[in-house]
Amino acid sequence: MAAKRQLHLGAFMRPVSLHTGAWRYPGAYPDANFNFSHLKRFAQTLERAKFDAFFMADHLAVLNMPIDSLKRSHTVTSFDPLTLLPALAAVTERIGLVATASTTFDQPYHIARKFASLDHISGGRAGWNLVTTSNPDAALNFGLEDHMEHGERYRRAREFFDVVTGLWDSWADDAFIRDVDSGIYFDPDKLHVLNHKGDYLSVRGPLNIARPIQGWPVIVQAGASDAGRQIAAETAEAVFTAQSTLAAGQKFYADVKGRMEKIGRNPDHMKILPAAMVLVADSVQEAQDKRARLDSLVHYDSGLASLSIALGHDASKFDPDGPLPEIPESNASKTSRQNVIDLARKTNMTVRQLAQRLGGYSGLAFVGTPRTIADEMQEWLEQRGSDGFTVNFPYLPAGLDDFVEKVVPELQRRGIFRTEYRGATLRDHLGLPRPENQFFRSDAKPATHAAGSRS
Amino acid sequence: MAAKRQLHLGAFMRPVSLHTGAWRYPGAYPDANFNFSHLKRFAQTLERAKFDAFFMADHLAVLNMPIDSLKRSHTVTSFDPLTLLPALAAVTERIGLVATASTTFDQPYHIARKFASLDHISGGRAGWNLVTTSNPDAALNFGLEDHMEHGERYRRAREFFDVVTGLWDSWADDAFIRDVDSGIYFDPDKLHVLNHKGDYLSVRGPLNIARPIQGWPVIVQAGASDAGRQIAAETAEAVFTAQSTLAAGQKFYADVKGRMEKIGRNPDHMKILPAAMVLVADSVQEAQDKRARLDSLVHYDSGLASLSIALGHDASKFDPDGPLPEIPESNASKTSRQNVIDLARKTNMTVRQLAQRLGGYSGLAFVGTPRTIADEMQEWLEQRGSDGFTVNFPYLPAGLDDFVEKVVPELQRRGIFRTEYRGATLRDHLGLPRPENQFFRSDAKPATHAAGSRS
Structure with a gap:
């Protein structure tokens, strides 16, 4: 008998609840967005429940709202994801850690180093949610008056991806021999200088950190537009998406996986994880x-x-x-x-x-008992509406604790969610292959100083 | 009787030893630069010894050396400091955490967020070693062919400092009222929009994170040139410097503290900490x-x-x-x-x-017994050659363990080094005041939408 399709679960944790009333709910931590001890507790609880990943979104500005609404929002203050996740890496052991980082206002050398560092520090648990930033208020925080137009943002993002993955491949996996007797620290034949010169970016390399434990941290994306779906089909290994009905989810699922097949990628090598708020109680x-x-x-x-x-x-x-x-x-x-x-x-x-x-919060929501919620999740999974979900919790900590204590055991009983982590890395959890180094393939002679672009 | 002058000790930890032969020393960890568990052990040991800070330098490129030398160097691979230090923050409680970040190839909004995040996560233990980058190989990693000239780098650095500190002051310390009953999360009168437009940088703000616990993370600098000393006198609270003799150290100390007095800063509000390699054994x-x-x-x-x-x-x-x-x-x-x-x-x-x-390694070194080393350190302290040291260890872990087990107790016996942390923050350890918010002074009405520059 074939094994049942398995759910993959990410937790959407920035803001800690998407619901704008959450911080006022009885028992909530109104300061959860900037109190590390709360976030540590949440991550450790999610790890006990065997979640695939802790997922942290990001904004590069205070959200642009009228001040009378803004002053009521708990989302104005939050940690930088790439500063928070290393701290969580040190107090967890297995859960994946996905940070959002924009390609619009940053440099690929910084992004490649930070994710490589996070991957080493966490023992292979890093994921990069690769986004473009369309917020004009963010542009003003980075010295730009006019915002980059949509197509240009995506072309830059695609090139940015090529540069970051090229930098991650600067060193062969076995470059560091550290031979104490001879005094040779690395094999110079296993160092690749990228020398990338493209339309938007010019980056020499090599990266000053060893190849990530996962080869590359897992690539996550959220693009919904045509350009966004296409870059996801070409490069993403997990997709976070907003789909408000199963029918819409099925259409998106078929479209993106179809695009993957068209360019020769195995559709199983991407997990599609729609956002869903889950509120569980003992009765509907x-x-x-x-x-x-x-x-x-x-x-x-x-x-x-x-x-x-x-x-x-x-x-x-x-x-x-x-x-x-x-x-x-x-x-x-x-x-x-x-x-x-x-x-x-x-x-x-x-x-x-x-x-x-x-x-x-008016997006997809599963509101009911452990059984009704598991029914809905299972239906999405079996009907190819998704490979799992990026769960958000209506209020914290109770909404998260309820999900972990009530819904997870029901999913496990049905045999559609793991009861133990089987591997060590985020790639292991998501069932994704480890990418070979594009410059040092195990079945061929090392390519020397190849062009930076993979395409 | 006046209390004795107190030594301040930072540990220079990137590379984990500056000495190029260190990784081959018997008992060394050849992979210490990229093995988090070793760095965690080092940080926890330094904390048990009551060090003021764990200090992490940085390079934005693989060092430019002939490949025959480079292949022997353990410094080619290392963690990004701003990714490593949050992880260390989660596994330590008191030691300060100083990360190097360059003003030459980064954006002030990113730097302000990351250090503010680190300060919140660590409970007020962050320090920013503000540097400019003069390495032409680094420029090539950031899309620049020609390197910025020295004076321009420093003018940009000074403006960068103004923007970062202005962003840290985006929110009054008491802006977040989080009144659950009324639903008001923050007081809009306690939010400042920077609107900085200068020669090099244009940044609107506000920062999307609350004011750091320390007000501002501690500002550290290493400038040796005239421009470097001047910006240190104007802005730094700790200085890392290379001085090879006590006479040279005294001259530097008098010069920089004199510059501070000239512009009206209290010279005690900066600690000068020359680099010193310390190798201790039972006999000279x-x-x-x-x-x-x-x-x-x-x-x-x-x-x-x-x-x-x-x-x-x-x-x-x-x-x-x-x-x-x-x-x-x-x-x-x-x-x-x-x-x-x-x-x-x-x-x-x-x-x-x-x-x-x-x-x-040919810089300042104290090589001897606990007594001779303590004598030398004490002489520098009492003769106003320094306020302490940024110690580097000849080899790891033994060189660090020897310092902690043998030299620290001797310094403590002499009453010139703490036996317990007295405060919680890096500012407390270094005896530095917490900066007031420049836009919301406690003794005056809030300034509204003042110009970004502090000068």
């Missing part, structure tokens, strides 16, 4: 009540702004405690408008409740 | 024998290159096992030539031994 009603309580902590004005945007119509004149009235046609996205209308009809939510839902 | 003879053995592990050809440079004369024709012959006048620095000649006359070293000394 209790879970829904908890969610309603959490939503009620979102400030109504902030929620109204989100609701008005989704409807394409000013919702501030509506009766907050009445049902959603008929909405005239507008220029808003028909999908987002229809989604709100469907939600209102299905749930009998008031305008206030709708506003707070949209201002809190 | 045994210590000298160990040093000779260590020097003998330096490859003769690498040593010859260093000797020839110091003499301004090709030393390869000399009899390696004979004494240093008379050297004709040359264009070499008279000081370095005379230093070598004096060393040869004083010690009767052969040409081979001289070459290996110069190719190994």
Whole structure:
């Protein structure tokens, strides 16, 4: 009998909850975003539950919101991911550590060194969530007035990837012989100088750190646009994505894995992990009540702004405690408008409740008992909607603890989630091969001073 | 009775030994530069000895040496300091953590975030060794063909310092009120937008992390040139410097502290910590024998290159096992030539031994018993040659363990080194004040949207 398809689980941990009301929930740590001891506790708990990875998103600016909304947000302050994850590496042993780092405002030599260092320090547990930055406020923090346009950002990102992976391959895996008797520290024939000169980047190399333990840290991406999907198909090994229904998830899954096949990559060599908020309780009603309580902590004005945007119509004149009235046609996205209308009809939510839902968290959510949640996750897995999920927790620490104590054992009972780590590295957890060094292949003579680009 | 002047001790840990023969010494860890478990052991040992700080230097390229020397060097591979130190922060509690980061090839927003993150994660133990990078090989790793000239590098560094410290002050210390009942996370009146536009840098801000625990991480510098001393006098709180004699140390000490007084800074608010290799044994003879053995592990050809440079004369024709012959006048620095000649006359070293000394480590060294070493350190301290030392260890782990077990207790017995940490932060260890927020002074109304520069 073939082994069952296995779920892969990442935890989305920046902000520690995506839900804007989370810091006010009873028992929450309002300072979780900048208190290392809390983050250490979360990472160690996720490791006990055998999560594949702790995933940390990033922003290169304080989010651009009106100050009256911003002042209510717990996301304004957070650790730099590449500073936090080494600290977590030192207090965990097996869980993968995925940091977001942008290709738009950084240098490939810095990024290659930092991820190589993290991979060595963690014993092969690093992952790089390779993103481009489209936030014009971030541009202003890096001396740029005009923001790079979308296509250009992606072309730079693709070249950046080639340079970083080329730098990681500066040294053959067996370059460091450290022969005490002869005094030879490394074999000079196993050192490659990249000498990259491209459209956006010029980087000589070599990198001043040994090849990462995983060969390359795992490449993660989140691109949703056509260019984003294409670069993911070419380079990514895990994809974090927002898909609000199973049907949408299946379409995305088939599209990206199809693109991989078209360019000759094995589709199993990428795990697609949609974002999902999971709220578990002992009954469905209790879970829904908890969610309603959490939503009620979102400030109504902030929620109204989100609701008005989704409807394409000013919702501030509506009766907050009445049902959603008929909405005239507008220029808003028909999908987002229809989604709100469907939600209102299905749930009998008031305008206030709708506003707070949209201002809190309105993406894919599994809200129910361990059994109903495991059913939904299993359906996505078996119906090829995903290879697992990037889970976010509605509030911390209770939402995380509940998931670990109640949902994980149910997934394990069903034989679709590991009960023990089998390997040591993040590649092992995700079932990904270790890349060969492009300049020193084990089945051939070493290529000497080849061009930097792999394509 | 006035309290005795106190020594401050940093440990210079990248490379883990400066001595090029160290990795071949009996009992050494040849892989110490890239094995986290060794670095963790070193940091924890230094913390037990109550060192002020673990200091990590940096290079942004593989060092430019002929490949026949380079292949013998254990310094080609090492961790990125800002990735290593967060990991060490998680496994230590009190020791300061000083990372080198260059102002030449990085962005102030990145540097400000990373050091603020390290300061929060470590509970106020971060220090920034602010350097400029003059290595043309590094420039090639960052897309630059021509290297920035010296004066320009320093002007950029000064502005970079203003921007980073301005970003650290983005939030008042009490900005985050996190009032669960009202839903207000921070007080908008306690947020400062830097809006810096200068000659080299344009950075809007605010920083997306709370003000560091220390206000600002401790500012460390190593500048030796006139421009370097001046920027240190203006901005540094600890100085790492190479001084080969007490007389030279006294001159440097008086010069830099005099510059501080001239601009109205309290000279006690900077600790001057010359680099010193310390090799301790139970007798002076045994210590000298160990040093000779260590020097003998330096490859003769690498040593010859260093000797020839110091003499301004090709030393390869000399009899390696004979004494240093008379050297004709040359264009070499008279000081370095005379230093070598004096060393040869004083010690009767052969040409081979001289070459290996110069190719190994030829800076300030205290080689002897716990008593003779403590005598020398105390003399520097009392004669105002320094406020302590940045100690480097001849070989690891034994050289470090010997220092901790033998020299530290002798310094403590003399009452010139702490037996327990008295404070929690690196500023506490070094006796440095916590900087007030330049935009939110405790004795005045908050300045609103002041210019970015502090001067």
